[in-house]
Amino acid sequence: MNIAQTFNAALIQLKHGDDIAQYIAKAAQQGANLVVLPELHDHAYFCQVKDTINFSLASPIPSSVTDHYSQLAQKHAVVLVTSLFEKTADTKFYNTAVIFDTDGTLVGKYRKMHIPDGPNYYEKFYFSEGDLGFKPIQTSIGKIGLLVCWDQWFPEAARLMTLAGADILVYPTAIGWEPTDTSDEKQRQLDAWMIIQRAHAVANSVPVISCNRHGFEEDVSQSTAGIDFWGNSFICGPQGEILVTTDDSESTIISAEIDLSRTAAIREVWPYLPDRRIDSYDDLNQCFRDKK
């Protein structure tokens, strides 16, 4: 495959209920070669509550749902990153991101490996832990290290994708504030989220795209104050430098030119990877090392 070194990357920051097809068309019209959607974009964020009725939202892959996005990718000739609720033939459920190439081909999927579970985010109730490992997906714009939301807090995930040749890391995500938190606490959480993803860019010398939803969604059980999804989607370059970002308040398309050749240039000046002490990293596959 002939991979372009530069391309236009767009992410679509959405709130639940937005017309996704229309936004994809607009992004393509603005010149996007890659279009990224937020996590679980087809639904309200149903994981706020534990209710078996929500399993009916899941679909097989492939299905009419993937056919729909395949057609949009082909129609607009974009590499399209989607995030779907997958149901398998043996009735397992996954939080699965799926990529379609410019000709509509479903080129690969990633099943979210790190699954959160806690108030407002009962994902372990719905999703099995991903079973496909950390494998980048080859597309016509490069090898995409596709990860999802909670994965963003784990440097291991970013590293494993990079070690497997990812040219860029892409995170569909759905994260927000608890409305009752103080504004200081909200700022710390948002900053931590920006910092850690930008740090994955730094550590691995690859660009990062993080596409979040925005807007308030209630907890239908009324047992919490709901989630105020914090937007602030961004694209950064391989030094973690912000190329483009948004705020928490709007449905919008933001885009940046990505030059994949910068990764190699930066790695020559900041050669982290060759200095990794792989002889001393075995315990990274341990929970705790306090026995030593």
Added chain:
Amino acid sequence: MNIAQTFNAALIQLKHGDDIAQYIAKAAQQGANLVVLPELHDHAYFCQVKDTINFSLASPIPSSVTDHYSQLAQKHAVVLVTSLFEKTADTKFYNTAVIFDTDGTLVGKYRKMHIPDGPNYYEKFYFSEGDLGFKPIQTSIGKIGLLVCWDQWFPEAARLMTLAGADILVYPTAIGWEPTDTSDEKQRQLDAWMIIQRAHAVANSVPVISCNRHGFEEDVSQSTAGIDFWGNSFICGPQGEILVTTDDSESTIISAEIDLSRTAAIREVWPYLPDRRIDSYDDLNQCFRDKK
């Protein structure tokens, strides 16, 4: 050992030639329980050139050099983090950080594991790669995950220290700008350096102290324009939030109250560690995974 949950942490940002003993006394006078010095604080940053004459700067551990710092720690009743050029009995050389407790006891040392090598930073010429692994050092103010400079670019090092029970990560460092770089490039480098260390705090929910040198030091070979050490030492909390920082232009003591109980509180709300996919991390001890 009875470990305090809160203590006053101070770092001393120095330029080469500053009176270190005087600064330690001043930090103690201001109430510091922990005092951190920059990397290789006893010398000009000699690694800018490859010259065997510099091996004469190294000392055994223990020696009169460690006796000196032991006495300062004891005199001022502080936990003191130093960074020394170590020579072993079998004539190996290490970039070694050493901690003295409040009674002057040398409680542990860490030999820098990740060694850089490139223009202005020819550390592989001088230092063997550390052979002691990533083991936190128990002190009277907590378990210190002591790492040095180049280590700061490796999430693996921070993680391994945390998995072994580190309460706080401490980085003596000596990093600066190439004077010929553009101001934009300088800003990207400084931002990357701040971001990745703050991200170690975020990923592991522990505070981080990074103590850098500042000031210009010439390349005595005149083959480069030298190093403009960028200062910007900082202390951040376990959400990566900056508690105190400085700029690039001054020798100064900065300090912050550290409350180690915040780590447990944050881990309850943001429980990353239990969700690590240790079943899928084996390849972190590989250079590249492109065979798969």
